[in-house]
Amino acid sequence: MEFGGLTGRLYTSVAAAGSPPRPAYVLLHGIGVSHRYLARLHHELALAADVYTFD
Numbered sequence: 001m002e003f004g005g006l007t008g009r010l011y012t013s014v015a016a017a018g019s020p021p022r023p024a025y026v027l028l029h030g031i032g033v034s035h036r037y038l039a040r041l042h043h044e045l046a047l048a049a050d051v052y053t054f055d
Helices: 035-046
Strands: 010-013 024-028 050-054
Touching: 010 035, 024 035, 035 050
Parallel strands: 024 050
Antiparallel strands: 010 050
């Protein structure tokens, strides 16, 4: 994804189309770390919710 001349990645874990609605979480790390810092949390939340992690 690109915005304002900056490029980033979006990692998603979402339910298949037609699945019942689930909560959604957006994970955004701070300066000095990458999406890998939130990988375990992303995986755990994805068991019950749609998860979007920006990097």
